[in-house]
Amino acid sequence: MYPLPIDSKLVDECRARASQVADGVHRFIDLHTTVSIERTVLRAYGVDGADAEGVPLVNTSVDRYLKSDLLSRGIATFLGRALLRGAKTMQEAAEELAYGAAVDSGESGPSAAEIVGALAPHTEAAFAKLDGAKKKREEDRERLGVGRTPWKYVIVATGNIYDDAEQARAAAQVGADIIAVIRSTAQSLIDYVPYGATTEGYGGTWATQENFRIVRAALDEEGARLGRYLQQVNYSSGLCMPEIAYLAAVERLDMVLNDAMYGILFRDINPRRTLCDQYFSRRMIARSGIVINTGEDNYLTTADAVEKAHTVVTSQFINEALGRRAGLRYEQLGLGHAFEIDKSIEDSLLLEIAQAQLVRQLFPRHPIKWMPATKHKAGDIFWSHRVDGLYDLVGVATEQSIELLGMMTESIHTPLLQDRFCAIKGADYVFTAARHLADEIRWNPEGKIVARARQVLADAHQQLGEVAAEGMFSAVARGAFADVKRPETGGRGLAGVVERGPDYLNPILDVLEGKS
Amino acid sequence: MYPLPIDSKLVDECRARASQVADGVHRFIDLHTTVSIERTVLRAYGVDGADAEGVPLVNTSVDRYLKSDLLSRGIATFLGRALLRGAKTMQEAAEELAYGAAVDSGESGPSAAEIVGALAPHTEAAFAKLDGAKKKREEDRERLGVGRTPWKYVIVATGNIYDDAEQARAAAQVGADIIAVIRSTAQSLIDYVPYGATTEGYGGTWATQENFRIVRAALDEEGARLGRYLQQVNYSSGLCMPEIAYLAAVERLDMVLNDAMYGILFRDINPRRTLCDQYFSRRMIARSGIVINTGEDNYLTTADAVEKAHTVVTSQFINEALGRRAGLRYEQLGLGHAFEIDKSIEDSLLLEIAQAQLVRQLFPRHPIKWMPATKHKAGDIFWSHRVDGLYDLVGVATEQSIELLGMMTESIHTPLLQDRFCAIKGADYVFTAARHLADEIRWNPEGKIVARARQVLADAHQQLGEVAAEGMFSAVARGAFADVKRPETGGRGLAGVVERGPDYLNPILDVLEGKS
Amino acid sequence: MIRAYGDRKDDGRVQLSFTLPVAVSGRAKEAARLFCEALGLKDVAVATVESAGSEFSFFVVYARADVAIDFSKIVVPEVVVPEWDFKEINKVIEKKIGRKVVVVGACTGSDAHTVGIDAILNMKGYAGDKGLEAYPWIDAYNLGAQVDNAALLTRAKELSADAILVSQIMTQRDLHIENSRQLVDLAHKQGQRKMLFLLGGPRIDHKLARELGFDAGFGPGTRPSQVASFIVDALIKK
Amino acid sequence: MIRAYGDRKDDGRVQLSFTLPVAVSGRAKEAARLFCEALGLKDVAVATVESAGSEFSFFVVYARADVAIDFSKIVVPEVVVPEWDFKEINKVIEKKIGRKVVVVGACTGSDAHTVGIDAILNMKGYAGDKGLEAYPWIDAYNLGAQVDNAALLTRAKELSADAILVSQIMTQRDLHIENSRQLVDLAHKQGQRKMLFLLGGPRIDHKLARELGFDAGFGPGTRPSQVASFIVDALIKK
Numbered sequence A, B: 001m002y003p004l005p006i007d008s009k010l011v012d013e014c015r016a017r018a019s020q021v022a023d024g025v026h027r028f029i030d031l032h033t034t035v036s037i038e039r040t041v042l043r044a045y046g047v048d049g050a051d052a053e054g055v056p057l058v059n060t061s062v063d064r065y066l067k068s069d070l071l072s073r074g075i076a077t078f079l080g081r082a083l084l085r086g087a088k089t090m091q092e093a094a095e096e097l098a099y100g101a102a103v104d105s106g107e108s109g110p111s112a113a114e115i116v117g118a119l120a121p122h123t124e125a126a127f128a129k130l131d132g133a134k135k136k137r138e139e140d141r142e143r144l145g146v147g148r149t150p151w152k153y154v155i156v157a158t159g160n161i162y163d164d165a166e167q168a169r170a171a172a173q174v175g176a177d178i179i180a181v182i183r184s185t186a187q188s189l190i191d192y193v194p195y196g197a198t199t200e201g202y203g204g205t206w207a208t209q210e211n212f213r214i215v216r217a218a219l220d221e222e223g224a225r226l227g228r229y230l231q232q233v234n235y236s237s238g239l240c241m242p243e244i245a246y247l248a249a250v251e252r253l254d255m256v257l258n259d260a261m262y263g264i265l266f267r268d269i270n271p272r273r274t275l276c277d278q279y280f281s282r283r284m285i286a287r288s289g290i291v292i293n294t295g296e297d298n299y300l301t302t303a304d305a306v307e308k309a310h311t312v313v314t315s316q317f318i319n320e321a322l323g324r325r326a327g328l329r330y331e332q333l334g335l336g337h338a339f340e341i342d343k344s345i346e347d348s349l350l351l352e353i354a355q356a357q358l359v360r361q362l363f364p365r366h367p368i369k370w371m372p373a374t375k376h377k378a379g380d381i382f383w384s385h386r387v388d389g390l391y392d393l394v395g396v397a398t399e400q401s402i403e404l405l406g407m408m409t410e411s412i413h414t415p416l417l418q419d420r421f422c423a424i425k426g427a428d429y430v431f432t433a434a435r436h437l438a439d440e441i442r443w444n445p446e447g448k449i450v451a452r453a454r455q456v457l458a459d460a461h462q463q464l465g466e467v468a469a470e471g472m473f474s475a476v477a478r479g480a481f482a483d484v485k486r487p488e489t490g491g492r493g494l495a496g497v498v499e500r501g502p503d504y505l506n507p508i509l510d511v512l513e514g515k516s
Numbered sequence C, D: 001m002i003r004a005y006g007d008r009k010d011d012g013r014v015q016l017s018f019t020l021p022v023a024v025s026g027r028a029k030e031a032a033r034l035f036c037e038a039l040g041l042k043d044v045a046v047a048t049v050e051s052a053g054s055e056f057s058f059f060v061v062y063a064r065a066d067v068a069i070d071f072s073k074i075v076v077p078e079v080v081v082p083e084w085d086f087k088e089i090n091k092v093i094e095k096k097i098g099r100k101v102v103v104v105g106a107c108t109g110s111d112a113h114t115v116g117i118d119a120i121l122n123m124k125g126y127a128g129d130k131g132l133e134a135y136p137w138i139d140a141y142n143l144g145a146q147v148d149n150a151a152l153l154t155r156a157k158e159l160s161a162d163a164i165l166v167s168q169i170m171t172q173r174d175l176h177i178e179n180s181r182q183l184v185d186l187a188h189k190q191g192q193r194k195m196l197f198l199l200g201g202p203r204i205d206h207k208l209a210r211e212l213g214f215d216a217g218f219g220p221g222t223r224p225s226q227v228a229s230f231i232v233d234a235l236i237k238k
């Protein structure tokens, strides 16, 4: 790919400004924990199961200590104390926290060092499990190979995990590289992870550990048959972001959509809550080797894709800075963007190319996630399929990494099996026909594409300055992204945010942060 | 459009070699006439009508003089003599030639000068009619405007001229610029032009003067309503090539497919016959202001589009040279080529771009006719529609002039109304989205596209050398084009070729050639 | 009587595509043909059989349908809306109602798709047509997405709204139908059904909205001025 | 029993598109819905109505078909061909027939599409599979396109052909069916039906060819070696 002539000084300044923004966010994050972070700690220690109503044990345990105003010490504190009091397993310890006759006030008893000591072997076991899953994934990927990019990423969304698995196989058989199981509508708003295999979702299928396993097993089997590693995706977002990150890690998912901004802007989740959750989940993801996909593409469904193109780039720089602070390697940062400009605009393709290549170039080591037209799709499936054709072309011509294939029925329904087939076959045609197009093109330095890329970068640079000055929380409240305003203390889940006390204990986080 | 770096010396040499080829062909053409040329002379003089069996009067007249071995003097000789013998109108004169008690042996009687004198006012009237039609077309085009290129060209092929007219209107209403009425299968093999309005064709509709009028009237009316000039196309090819050229001229068609090579290679029409016919028809077309479309695109259906790409360019140079010798302006030379490479080949799009831009660049003033994928279309209409999307993109990115829109049902049936609608809507999207893409791209001088364009040109240069050396008739016999071999004296229609005598008379041709 | 038009009047040509859960084979192709014939189609041409997975065949078919529809008998309830523009609407409210019209809108249930309701309510509007917020004679409240039916009704009461505007985009398993019907039921129960109820979304039409107990339904491409015109006109007529 | 598979097993989802000769309107959309219901489809969702001309509406529809097909009962006559390759075929001819096999092919009637018959007969072949001309033990004559049925039979007689290969690409108004049937009738009349008759083309299948009186039919994607195998096998069995 021949680089667009852009000002590298400006790019450096963008990074510096984004770094300032991330610092600001971390001034909050580093002092807080959340119910979902604490539940993840329990999960990492092997706590599992749900009660008859389907409420997971981790929720019951954590909620009890939240209500008792004790969570500022970290659930690990109480877990350790339960162990020292004689619980034989972590499960038993957690059950005691949940159902024990009295809440452990945390007063008196073992010292912090003793607690840490009691937890130590369990902490080790937790990471052995995590690292084991990572190793298995890496071996499988190595053995079978992941194929050339752009990777063909498709979604399944039947609501029934067994149908999902069957359709995932079929998609793989016709050439899909990556399968994402879309979640049931509004799962992100519920503050627990449902339990077990599920067969009744709306517009998607519940994300549960068992469902992850079912799809992983299907893809492993199919991948072995096809001699090609198949990547699995789900959503680490919403109120259970860190827990899903953990489940994805141990169930060997390959990618998760993980972006606090999506929850804030499109699900009205409280900014503080989900930014804290995001940090912890990204730490987990960093350790597990999973690739995240960010959600900047979504901004262009509510904001105009021409006028607000720079907000995508601004947000990507910030996401990069936040991701780096959570230990993510560049290669794990699948920054999202989209082919979302109104198709009736003259030269829309030029603007799309400018943006796609700019993003590719600004984030060279990142596995960029390229999203198709959605809002401007129409019920005329033939027309929509053609739109996706140009989208695929831009994808291969600008060397995008992860390409979510557009569906000709986007404006109608979640994809049917045949829609996915047509999309994959169509992408294969375009990717093959234009395989080395990227090496052929040099954009006219006086042309519209170069000018547009420069303009978008300049606007992002400017906006990053503003956000750095006011801080991320204020920018989000002002509607800087997606034309949506979200006040710092609004939205769902704020009650689950707790200031860490001076005696806050979280050995899992410590290891993730490399502190122990 | 940024030019491909090709060797202009090579291009000049190609033209010189093509010129040699054309000279060779003219050594034959200039000494011969054909039944269809002579019939056209009669038509130009206003001879019309058909007998009860549908045999046109012009055929009966000419055939009689052919059988009597008198055609070497030109039918005009006998027409003039009939006038001088007292026929009151041309129609009457022609009827006498056809049905008169005896064949006029042409011996004794008026001098050549007297004959020419008798024909003179009729010759003048013939050109008044031709030129009047041209003027009307030009005024209409000027008044309504023809819109920007690539022009969207679609075909109608119902078999019934009234359905054709209705579908032509519908196509225009949704944005078509040009409507071609496809001819009934095998019309090109019959040695007369059918008469009147027709409603029963196979795979197309009979080309008749009345059918031309019906569609012209529909397009005129619809164009006025839409405020856009609508162009009409038919086929001046096959055994009646010159007659159709004449009918197209007086009925104000805007374009005709006119290429002897098509008839030779794909219809097995005798090379001598159709090359003579082509010359006369192009003279007529040159005078009328019609644009021709040549048929090199077809070569790639029987020959491999990668290996034999250069034969298209070779043939275009020759067609240009022949066209120029017939008085066609560059602006009337719609040279044809096609997006016909096997879609499963890696980088096929790069090869297509190379060819499309090369042709555009070699023939800068010509209204290049860009043809869609046909042979490699499939029954999967979604896939095929996507192929047409990339085709449209190459069309606008390389600034083609006349674009025959691809149909997603190409491999299934002649287009349904809805197929045409989808094609036009799809092209509108691509043309709009990529309107100025041509100005943006500079091909990597070290890349595959530039290398391919150079190679194709070099191969054409080489082949032109060969054809110039052996002569066109021999090259065609050897299978130089389309992988089809056609001996000079094989195929249909040779019997209709007649050596011109020393006393050959053709005042119509004389005017067309600017000799009087 | 009208029939499908493919290449000629009344030729009845239709295109289909579908998947059958069997591997590609001659028998699969025959099954596709029989499938179409079972739908009463004639001259079935299976244009392609594609392997959409080891146990799935995808087909594209062209066929002839002998179905004829008596077009003259078709009556469709369509929202009848005066052709007023921004200025006229404000003038009509001023003249004939004499006070600001209050509207409350939301995307209800678990639906988070605000773009549609925003297009109708927010300043910016849709396709150059200003949103209801921009009308000096309208007070527009946009409650956003994921709004409870009960919460919406409560807020409407507080604001003494003239009209409630509901957007439903998610239609999976008829979620939108259940959710919309439930709102109207609740309104009846709470005695709030005298307000105007408008329903909108890509799979909504007037017919469906009326069946669900709304006053009007608005589908894809709706412009804010049409919605405002409808509301004002209906308020005047009441 | 199998049903169409869209998003879930047996959901019966199918896609349709067609045109009705009426201007775009709500009534047109309703006509499209009724049209689909008349085909027995349920849950008809008209995904789009497009103006394909001032008097034409084009529709894309998704709907549910309750059709179930008993797949186990489907029997399709398929050409059974030994899986011989180039070398084997020549060896079999040499061993079991002991003389060159003569085949004559043409694209008949007014059909000028030679690419298909060329793919079978000419040296070059198809998709890497050599054409019959390339077989040392086959004498292949390709008469090209637009060949008269009578001329083809005459030439076959002259050459004492073992097999006649007919290509039919044009199918407009069943031209190919009439023309092919006429050839077989003529062969019967002239006592030439003892030769093998093979029919091929994009809309040909074995079933149709047999109905028309041919020995075998070959559709899209046929490779020359399959055709050679069939001929040789049939000659041996005779």
Ligand code: B12
Pocket (backbone or CB within 6 Å): A182, A183, A184, A185, A186, A203, A204, A266, A298, A301, A302, A374, A375, A376, A377, A378, A409, A410, A411, A412, A413, A414, A415, C105, C110, C111, C112, C113, C114, C115, C116, C117, C119, C120, C126, C165, C166, C167, C168, C169, C170, C171, C172, C198, C199, C200, C201, C202, C203, C218, C219, C220, C221, C222, C223, C227
């Ligand atoms: C943008 C979008 C999103 C955005 C929404 C952002 C936002 N704040 O609105 C984001 C990315 C957040 C999103 C998320 C999801 N989405 Co979504 N989304 C879309 C998309 C691409 C465009 C919708 C849109 O904005 N259209 C543009 C507006 C202007 O059109 P409109 O809504 O039809 O509105 C017009 C009219 O209908 C009317 N109107 C609408 N409402 C009202 C109300 C009144 C009172 C009136 C008078 C008129 C009116 O006027 C408007 C202007 O003309 C559609 C696909 C598509 N192309 O339609 C999918 C789509 C709607 N989404 C879908 C799904 C499944 C989801 C998810 C559930 C996926 C998941 N599991 O993660 C999530 C969760 C969302 C949830 N719980 O609701 C499906 C729904 C399937 C179905 N039929 O049920 C669709 C169809 C995509 C698909 N093919 O799968 N989505």
Ligand code: B12
Pocket (backbone or CB within 6 Å): B182, B183, B184, B185, B186, B203, B204, B266, B298, B301, B302, B374, B375, B376, B377, B378, B409, B410, B411, B412, B413, B414, B415, D105, D110, D111, D112, D113, D114, D115, D116, D117, D119, D120, D126, D165, D166, D167, D168, D169, D170, D171, D172, D198, D199, D200, D201, D202, D203, D218, D219, D220, D221, D222, D223, D227
């Ligand atoms: C190439 C082509 C042409 C070329 C033909 C060149 C030539 N010398 O063959 C040219 C440009 C000349 C042409 C002209 C016309 N064509 Co044409 N053409 C095509 C096209 C694009 C491809 C056909 C092809 O070559 N396929 C590739 C070969 C390898 O596939 P195949 O023929 O199916 O052959 C395989 C099998 O079927 C089988 N097979 C075939 N024959 C036989 C025989 C035997 C014995 C066996 C065993 C096997 C066998 O084996 C082959 C290899 O696997 C098709 C559209 C399409 N994509 O199919 C239209 C198409 C066939 N043409 C069409 C038409 C209408 C015409 C014209 C009449 C248009 C006009 N009015 O001007 C003319 C006139 C031709 C005529 N009278 O026949 C229509 C036919 C509509 C219909 N269903 O009847 C089509 C479908 C295009 C369309 N959508 O309108 N055409």
Ligand SMILES: Cc1ncc(COP(=O)(O)O)c(C=O)c1O
Pocket (backbone or CB within 6 Å): A183, A184, A186, A187, A188, A235, A237, A238, A257, A258, A259, A262, A263, A267, A293, A294, A295, A296, A298
């Ligand atoms: C970044 C991101 N996160 C999450 C989601 C999914 O939403 P939910 O969390 O509601 O399942 C999306 C949907 O596209 C997304 O883009």
Ligand SMILES: Cc1ncc(COP(=O)(O)O)c(C=O)c1O
Pocket (backbone or CB within 6 Å): B183, B184, B186, B187, B188, B235, B237, B238, B257, B258, B259, B262, B263, B267, B293, B294, B295, B296, B298
């Ligand atoms: C150059 C040319 N002439 C003529 C024709 C039409 O054939 P016919 O003359 O048989 O009608 C075509 C068909 O594509 C063509 O390309």
